[in-house]
Amino acid sequence: MTKVEEEQTPLRHKKAEDFNEWYNEIVEKAELCDKRYPVKGLNIWTAYGWKTMAAIDGIIRNEMGDTGHSEVCFPLLVPEDQFKKEADHIKGFSDEVYWVTRAGGNDLDVKLLLRPTSETAMYPMFSLWVRSHADLPLKIFQIVNVFRFDTKQTRAFIRVREIHFFEAHTCHRDFEDAEKQIREDIEVMARLAAKLCMPYRIFKRPDWDKFPGAFYSLACDVLMPDGRTLQVGTIHQYKDNFAKAYDVKYEEEGGEHKLVHQTTYGMSERLLGAVVGLHGDDNGILLPPDIAPIQVVIVPILAKDMKGPVLEEAQKIMDELRKAGLRVTMDARDLRPGAKYYHWEMRGVPLRLELGPRDMKENKVVLIRRDNRQKAFVPRAGMVGEVRRTLDLMALEMAGRSEALLKGGIRDITSLVEEAPTGILRAGWCGATACGHEMEDRLGVKMLGTSYDKEEYSGKCVVCGKPAQEAAYLARTY
Amino acid sequence: MTKVEEEQTPLRHKKAEDFNEWYNEIVEKAELCDKRYPVKGLNIWTAYGWKTMAAIDGIIRNEMGDTGHSEVCFPLLVPEDQFKKEADHIKGFSDEVYWVTRAGGNDLDVKLLLRPTSETAMYPMFSLWVRSHADLPLKIFQIVNVFRFDTKQTRAFIRVREIHFFEAHTCHRDFEDAEKQIREDIEVMARLAAKLCMPYRIFKRPDWDKFPGAFYSLACDVLMPDGRTLQVGTIHQYKDNFAKAYDVKYEEEGGEHKLVHQTTYGMSERLLGAVVGLHGDDNGILLPPDIAPIQVVIVPILAKDMKGPVLEEAQKIMDELRKAGLRVTMDARDLRPGAKYYHWEMRGVPLRLELGPRDMKENKVVLIRRDNRQKAFVPRAGMVGEVRRTLDLMALEMAGRSEALLKGGIRDITSLVEEAPTGILRAGWCGATACGHEMEDRLGVKMLGTSYDKEEYSGKCVVCGKPAQEAAYLARTY
Numbered sequence: 035m036t037k038v039e040e041e042q043t044p045l046r047h048k049k050a051e052d053f054n055e056w057y058n059e060i061v062e063k064a065e066l067c068d069k070r071y072p073v074k075g076l077n078i079w080t081a082y083g084w085k086t087m088a089a090i091d092g093i094i095r096n097e098m099g100d101t102g103h104s105e106v107c108f109p110l111l112v113p114e115d116q117f118k119k120e121a122d123h124i125k126g127f128s129d130e131v132y133w134v135t136r137a138g139g140n141d142l143d144v145k146l147l148l149r150p151t152s153e154t155a156m157y158p159m160f161s162l163w164v165r166s167h168a169d170l171p172l173k174i175f176q177i178v179n180v181f182r183f184d185t186k187q188t189r190a191f192i193r194v195r196e197i198h199f200f201e202a203h204t205c206h207r208d209f210e211d212a213e214k215q216i217r218e219d220i221e222v223m224a225r226l227a228a229k230l231c232m233p234y235r236i237f238k239r240p241d242w243d244k245f246p247g248a249f250y251s252l253a254c255d256v257l258m259p260d261g262r263t264l265q266v267g268t269i270h271q272y273k274d275n276f277a278k279a280y281d282v283k284y285e286e287e288g289g290e291h292k293l294v295h296q297t298t299y300g301m302s303e304r305l306l307g308a309v310v311g312l313h314g315d316d317n318g319i320l321l322p323p324d325i326a327p328i329q330v331v332i333v334p335i336l337a338k339d340m341k342g343p344v345l346e347e348a349q350k351i352m353d354e355l356r357k358a359g360l361r362v363t364m365d366a367r368d369l370r371p372g373a374k375y376y377h378w379e380m381r382g383v384p385l386r387l388e389l390g391p392r393d394m395k396e397n398k399v400v401l402i403r404r405d406n407r408q409k410a411f412v413p414r415a416g417m418v419g420e421v422r423r424t425l426d427l428m429a430l431e432m433a434g435r436s437e438a439l440l441k442g443g444i445r446d447i448t449s450l451v452e453e454a455p456t457g458i459l460r461a462g463w464c465g466a467t468a469c470g471h472e473m474e475d476r477l478g479v480k481m482l483g484t485s486y487d488k489e490e491y492s493g494k495c496v497v498c499g500k501p502a503q504e505a506a507y508l509a510r511t512y
Numbered sequence: 513m514t515k516v517e518e519e520q521t522p523l524r525h526k527k528a529e530d531f532n533e534w535y536n537e538i539v540e541k542a543e544l545c546d547k548r549y550p551v552k553g554l555n556i557w558t559a560y561g562w563k564t565m566a567a568i569d570g571i572i573r574n575e576m577g578d579t580g581h582s583e584v585c586f587p588l589l590v591p592e593d594q595f596k597k598e599a600d601h602i603k604g605f606s607d608e609v610y611w612v613t614r615a616g617g618n619d620l621d622v623k624l625l626l627r628p629t630s631e632t633a634m635y636p637m638f639s640l641w642v643r644s645h646a647d648l649p650l651k652i653f654q655i656v657n658v659f660r661f662d663t664k665q666t667r668a669f670i671r672v673r674e675i676h677f678f679e680a681h682t683c684h685r686d687f688e689d690a691e692k693q694i695r696e697d698i699e700v701m702a703r704l705a706a707k708l709c710m711p712y713r714i715f716k717r718p719d720w721d722k723f724p725g726a727f728y729s730l731a732c733d734v735l736m737p738d739g740r741t742l743q744v745g746t747i748h749q750y751k752d753n754f755a756k757a758y759d760v761k762y763e764e765e766g767g768e769h770k771l772v773h774q775t776t777y778g779m780s781e782r783l784l785g786a787v788v789g790l791h792g793d794d795n796g797i798l799l800p801p802d803i804a805p806i807q808v809v810i811v812p813i814l815a816k817d818m819k820g821p822v823l824e825e826a827q828k829i830m831d832e833l834r835k836a837g838l839r840v841t842m843d844a845r846d847l848r849p850g851a852k853y854y855h856w857e858m859r860g861v862p863l864r865l866e867l868g869p870r871d872m873k874e875n876k877v878v879l880i881r882r883d884n885r886q887k888a889f890v891p892r893a894g895m896v897g898e899v900r901r902t903l904d905l906m907a908l909e910m911a912g913r914s915e916a917l918l919k920g921g922i923r924d925i926t927s928l929v930e931e932a933p934t935g936i937l938r939a940g941w942c943g944a945t946a947c948g949h950e951m952e953d954r955l956g957v958k959m960l961g962t963s964y965d966k967e968e969y970s971g972k973c974v975v976c977g978k979p980a981q982e983a984a985y986l987a988r989t990y
Contacts, residue, residue, distance in 0.1 A: 036645075037643075068637065068640075069638065070640060071586075071587055071633075071637065071638065073587065073589055073591055073622075076589060078584065078585070078586050078587065078588035078637060079584055079585035079586075080584055081582035081584055081652070083585060084583055084584055084585050085583070088583075104559035105559060105562055106556065106557055106558055106559055106562055107556070107557035107562050107567075107676075108549075108556050108557075109549055109551065109554035109556065109674050110588075110657060110674060111551055111554060111610075113550055113551055116550060122772055126619070129616055129617055130616060131615070131616070132612050132614070132615045133590075133612065133613065133614040134610050134612050134613075134626070135611065135612075135613045136610070136611040136613060137609070137610045137611065137661040138608060138609070138661040138663065139606070139607055144551075145552065145611075148612070152733060155549075158550065159546065159548065159549065159556060161550060162546075165515075168515075174559070179588060179657070183615040183616040185616065192728065196587050196588060196589070198585075272651060309687070319641070353537065377716075386541075
């Protein structure tokens, strides 16, 4: 079987029937990654996947620039003694870290760990960098590889052991300034998610599930089509917890020395996992136009006698679209059109532009949307504008469809009798830890937390029946 | 002492008097990195340094795109058994690798090493990726962190244990096609070096110093101001050495299965080290305009009564320059101009633009070059063009001065009597390994190799006196 034939065998799994297997199959078939690397949980970013991730990183970098964060890069290796300074933190991660114990043929005097996240690498330096109030706020970020020896089943982009990771770390004069930062982070998430056509909800995680060392943790959850939620981002208020452990202090105008208040913001390649899961279908993935490495693929229909002129015109069209800032490629391979359609649909290119001899005669091009295969005949003259409009409309509709699924996937429950719960459950909660755990255990779900934006709720705790001040959100999670 | 005062204390070391200490001091004072991370050989990329390195990476990415390479990202961790498949390679690196032996509280069944370079991570996958002649050439690259437990004295950017690394790997049908790739790599180096204003020479390393597993190795050496050479790039012809070990084969049109021929191309953060060393002076670093995060700093001279109008005009100037695609910042801090000059000179911003009340009246701006402090009064109307011209001219002159130093630093020797050799020595060599080693030992230098471009040479071997077919180049090296 040739590569082209192999490529054209349909997906073995259907999204609606077996989401998990469909996902596992499609990430490779769309050439986002190669999972055959011989170490569990470590995958290879192949060119197309890496380009897509780089586009997501690019959006994040721009957002960070616009909000006054500086990009840095800290070492991967953290010495054991620095790591152990914050007791809660080490407890939270000690089962998940990789240890470097030997180098150059000898045992190391001080063991080094591969960062699972960079608090313990950065904060000893922050205590040197921050001296006076004039140094605050300190806002930095990095996009790096981090490592977590996670024993759960691995899954491309969603649960891997080497993680492509974004982490922002900030220091502030006081709690309120750190709170402002958290509101800014939430706005960044909103703008990023809009570009990914990715609806989400922000929850304040229950105390028993907050980040090790945090005062409180917010998380952005996406509802995946199989009814489980995927945490794609976290925002933590550390208060002065880490500042105490790492002695990060500043001098006030009056000469007084105070501990800083800190926040962090983390996201990862899970963003790409969410995009694949939300938008893909049985023909392949579907990339939001803002992150698609190729937004438009031109497929010239090469009838024998008109081959030259059609190719020439297709080239002109490509030049025009590129000049307008669009990412375009042309597929002039000697293959039947169907094989090309299959190829580019699998890779989620949002828009296909066809041009045949008759279109040329009629001064038209054909636009075919990847999401619904809608075909539009568009006058050649207004082509660039129409391509843009179609991409914009498509992005809006992708986001709209996903938001409708999310909304429809959240439902109220008033008792703990649920068969195979799916989606996000909303339940009255008195706020007691015991009741929270009982909900989790009896429903077989995790508590996502309470809504970050205070919401009106009047009801009773589904466990103890006491008046519930808030609603708890619960789901099976990735 | 405030930060501003601290910043204005002159450098403790002069470049001409103690290059090493000057270098060590300036990399931190120019805010390229922070060396206080508590693990030897691991430094922190602070924002300004990381931005500069990212600019260099950007040039490399463009070059790779233009020459048909795809960017990928392989895992950091390599399993011991894969690593051991190529005998020469393991021998060359076994003393330098970091070993991950534990994870999640347990010893690992298969030990993992941190890649010192990625041959052994990639080539098992190449044997899956390459199947037919249609898959060739395969051209990929990645920009990642690699690790070498180097026991020599560490030095920022030049000798570190976590290295910011570029590596391109290619597979070809035959030796000649691989040779073509090497010629392409050499052209890439030329274009990159021009943008870094960094003269260099390419040598074919002697057999005893080629890359472990290579058929032959080329290296790009820069002559640093202290008379030692710095290897900033390497290009290797592997022939089918690795293909044999990792079974990377393709099917020819006729059905025959053949081993691929491979090449690699490596560069690292040493490029930045070379830039710092070549162009810096006792006032700070000097960044080539193509990679300077800030190409022009505007310093408005804020006399009391004209403060508002001058600031407004300076803002307009910044907008105009930015619109023209230049990277510009304005320093409107409430500091005396001298402090600002000092600050930006230290950070190597190529051009300073001053604007005071009198300049405004006379419809002029003042341009001051960072390299020679030459001042030019430029009519406001032609400002953008003049800024560009000045930057271009400065880059040419920076390259020219460095090239003159390199040329002047290469000299012929005809005997092995040399007191404290400095610069690059050229000596007749019969080609025998023993004579090569004797040159190295008696002169206290390393052999860089022979010129890659065949050069005319007639003379005698400086060791045995036999006719020399070639000249050997020798130097003390980093």
